[in-house]
Amino acid sequence: MLNKLTDAQVKSATAEGQKQRKIADGGGLTLVIRSGSKTWWYRYRFAGKQKTYSIGTYPEVSLKEARAQRDEARRLLSENKDPVMARRTKGIRQQHDAENTFKAVAEDWLQNQETELAAETIRITRRRLENWVYPKLGTLPLTEIDPPAVLKVLRRIEDQGKHETAHRIRQRISQVYRFAISEGRAQWDPAGNLSGVLKTTPTQNRAAIIKPDELAGLLRAIDGYAGQPATCAALQLSPLVFLRPGELRMATWEEIDLDNWMWVVPGRRMKGTKKAKRAGQVPDHKIPLPRQAIEILQPLKQLTGHRDLVFESIKPGRPISDNTINSALRTMGYDSSRMVSHGFRSTASTLLHEMGWQPEIIELQLAHKQRNDVAAVYNRSARIQERTKMMQQWADYLDSLKQGADVVAINRR
Incomplete structure (x- = not known):
């Protein structure tokens, strides 16, 4: 009974x-x-x-x-x-799931990537995961997350017009799963085949001024900008040397040889993965300094030369921030739709091509990655004479614009 x-x-x-x-x-x-x-x-x-x-x-x-x-x-x-x-097996499975939630595995993956990715990339990736992924998927076991659940997260990002962010987060979720699979913590990647269903990222170039008359106005505004000496110098050098903002603001005095008019950015500070930098695959980047750059750096060295950093912020021992130059541009009336700090690279590239300089020389000076790493190491150390002439002609051209010239100079090499 x-x-x-x-x-x-x-x-x-x-x-x-x-x-x-x-x-x-x-x-x-x-x-x-x-x-x-x-x-x-x-x-x-x-x-x-x-x-x-x-x-x-x-x-x-x-x-x-x-x-x-x-x-x-x-x-x-x-x-x-x-x-x-059966109960014992279920308990083990529940404990395994608790130890293998998406957030737990993603944090393990981020820690594993600390030797591969730049600290800033790690910070941005963690912030994106915390903002978009963890609230929906963070507490779920990896084995319970399916493609529709991942797609729901990505669609929410797309609905806010952040198409590039949606693509990047899909890539990160997929990387987390590949890491988990390699450790036996998951069997498949639910984000692996979702790239084809996401909306295409609209082409969006960084804002940059490429018209000579507009550039002339910007250069005059830069000369008239009143701010901290390090900020003013960084702002004045940006169009002259057209480095990436991070490569510029983190400069140290030991990299700059004022007597020989040369700035050598070490490979460890150039764009590239940590793995490539450790392997010596990211070469040092030589920047022939024109006379105008020397005239900016010499007085600055009187102020900050006794310390390591060239562009030191008001807080001793720290460089100016990522947004310092952009904030200065905003103060001068150039919002993010017209000009950003990274845009000086596009400005130089566009106008130097119009001046007749060979694309290869321009690309070398921009430190764009070349397909052949051996050729990249050779070329960046070679053709320095041509690059020196180009940099001086470019600086002279910028001076002529400030003085009222309204045409692109012809290359007279």
Whole structure:
């Protein structure tokens, strides 16, 4: 017989002076009463052996709940499965899932990438995951996340017009899964085949001034800008040397040889992965300094030359921030739709091509990655004479614009 007990009987049952008393409900379910406690047992035979499955204590586990667990155990037995082993396996799986949530694995992956990616890339990636992915997927086990769940997160990003961010986050989610697969913590990547269903990222170039008359106005505004000496110098040098903003603001005096008019940015500070930098695959970048750059740097060295950083912020020992030059441009009336600090590279590239300089020379001076790494190392150390002439002609051309010239100079090499 099944279900012989009632709630009232279970509640009022006592040991009646015995050390242990057992009251059967039927089907193997038994209420075991000891002094001060009542426990549910399920007794069964498996593989010829008598076994006991502890369901829990009363009243935490009610009569109804105990019967439900008994019925589940009987179902497992009908499938030739041991209820005790099934529960143990389930517990291990639950612990594994708890240790392998998306957030836990993603943080392990980020830590693993600290030797491969730049610190700034790690910071931006973590911020994006925290803003977009963790709130929806962070607490879910990797094995429970499917493509529709990932796509829902990505569509939410797309709905805000952040198409490039959606593509980058899909790539990061896929990288997290590939890392998990390599460690045996996942079997497949639910983000792997979603790139084709995302909206195409609209082409969006960085804002840059490429018309000579507009550039002339900007150069005059830069000369008239009143700010901290390091900021003014960085702003004046930006169009002259057209380095990436990070390569410019992190400059140290040991890199700059004012006597020989040469600035050598070490490969460790150039664009590239940490792995490539450690392997010496990112060469030093030589910048022949024109006369105008020397005239900016010499007085600055009188102020900051006794310290390491060339463009030191008002906080000693720290360079000017990522946004310092952009903020100065905003102050001068150039919003992000007209000009940004990185735009000086586009300005120089466009106008130097119009001046007739060979694309290869311009690309070398921009330090764009070449397909052949051996050729890149050779070329960046070679053709320095041509690059020196180009940099001086470029600086002279900028001076002519400030003085009123309105045409692109012809290259007279």
